[in-house]
Amino acid sequence: MPEPEHLRTTTDETSRERELIFKERELALKEKEVEAKIKYDQRGLWFTSPILLGFITAISGLIGTGIGAVLQGNSNLNLERKKFEFTQIQKALETTDTKEAAKRLVFLVDIGVIQSLDGQRIREIAKNEPQKIPTATVSGLTPEITGCNVGEKVRGLDRQIIFIMQRENPTSLVSFIDIDAELNKNSTFPLLQPAAKKALAQAIRKRTKKLIINAAYRSITSQLLLHNYSKQEQCGIIIAAIPGKSNHQTGLAIDIEDFTGWRSYLEAEGWRWLGPVDPVHFDFVGSRISDIKELPIKSFQKLWNLNNPEDKLPENGIYDSETEKRLNQAPPDGFPKGEKCSIECGF
Ligand SMILES: [Zn+2]
Numbered sequence: 171m172p173e174p175e176h177l178r179t180t181t182d183e184t185s186r187e188r189e190l191i192f193k194e195r196e197l198a199l200k201e202k203e204v205e206a207k208i209k210y211d212q213r214g215l216w217f218t219s220p221i222l223l224g225f226i227t228a229i230s231g232l233i234g235t236g237i238g239a240v241l242q243g244n245s246n247l248n249l250e251r252k253k254f255e256f257t258q259i260q261k262a263l264e265t266t267d268t269k270e271a272a273k274r275l276v277f278l279v280d281i282g283v284i285q286s287l288d289g290q291r292i293r294e295i296a297k298n299e300p301q302k303i304p305t306a307t308v309s310g311l312t313p314e315i316t317g318c319n320v321g322e323k324v325r326g327l328d329r330q331i332i333f334i335m336q337r338e339n340p341t342s343l344v345s346f347i348d349i350d351a352e353l354n355k356n357s358t359f360p361l362l363q364p365a366a367k368k369a370l371a372q373a374i375r376k377r378t379k380k381l382i383i384n385a386a387y388r389s390i391t392s393q394l395l396l397h398n399y400s401k402q403e404q405c406g407i408i409i410a411a412i413p414g415k416s417n418h419q420t421g422l423a424i425d426i427e428d429f430t431g432w433r434s435y436l437e438a439e440g441w442r443w444l445g446p447v448d449p450v451h452f453d454f455v456g457s458r459i460s461d462i463k464e465l466p467i468k469s470f471q472k473l474w475n476l477n478n479p480e481d482k483l484p485e486n487g488i489y490d491s492e493t494e495k496r497l498n499q500a501p502p503d504g505f506p507k508g509e510k511c512s513i514e515c516g517f
Pocket residue numbers: 385418423424425448450451452
């Protein structure tokens with residue numbers, strides 16, 4: 171039996187309306203999906219949140235392909251309006267801080283920008299379950315961002331960390347540019363512990379020859395890069411210790427040119443050759459060595475806290491997973507706040 175005329179009209183309108191809404195959502199989400207796959211900005215913000223991607227996939231699947239014609243005319247305006255809303259939401263989520271994202275979303279609801287979604291529900295989630303909000307994750311320290319020249323691209327960040335290290339403990343590391351040794355690559359810093367520098371100077375005086383060094387003080391940032399690359403077998407790096415486990419981070423190690431010529435001179439002054447496994451590497455094992463393993467880690471924690479007062483790390487110098495996570499999110503060029511060393515870096 172056919173439906174009464176007035177009922178049919180209503181039903182048709184409802185279904186057309188619903189169709190339009192779905193089509194609009196599909197378009198908006200498609201756009202979002204494409205954008206999600208591209209790099210977010212120069213500093214390396216990516217939409218890689220599994221929750222967000224899962225959400226997009228789920229909705230796209232629900233929509234399917236069986237949607238009919240799209241209503242024209244006024245609907246274009248509507249569509250533009252929704253695109254604008256989605257763009258604003260996306261921008262609100264461009265942070266690694268869920269509390270900040272929650273604050274921004276509530277603001278968008280309050281000023282009436284978010285209209286097509288359930289504002290009340292957004293408010294509830296922001297207030298009670300902010301951890302559900304799919305914020306951006308920052309992959310600051312990846313080869314895509316930093317390249318394979320480990321150390322060079324994170325120079326800005328390293329200089330901020332070293333500045334704090336030198337302020338915390340001014341005598342822990344000293345520059346060796348005043349002795350006849352040359353650091354010929356700028357992926358590490360010309361810094362050593364005072365006792366190690368003194369012994370090196372002595373060896374150089376005895377051989378009366380300039381020492382060419384390829385690596386000296388390596389920051390925890392560079393070490394983490396090496397470690398990350400090794401896990402993904404990127405940039406030809408197979409094995410690398412986690413930050414804090416290398417003598418290059420305590421100012422007690424150098425990698426040099428002409429290791430056969432230098433070996434006996436260095437060994438006579440307390441430098442130990444590592445052996446054929448890494449023939450260019452020497453460790454200082456003489457007296458008056460300080461244990462400064464925790465210093466760069468603590469310095470990074472301080473730097474992070476200075477820039478992220480709402481997401482503070484304990485300043486304990488312990489390299490745990492929480493610290494590693496933040497170090498991975500750190501901007502390679504350095505944070506907005508934090509002085510960069512120059513003379514304190516050994517330059
Ligand atoms: Zn080495």
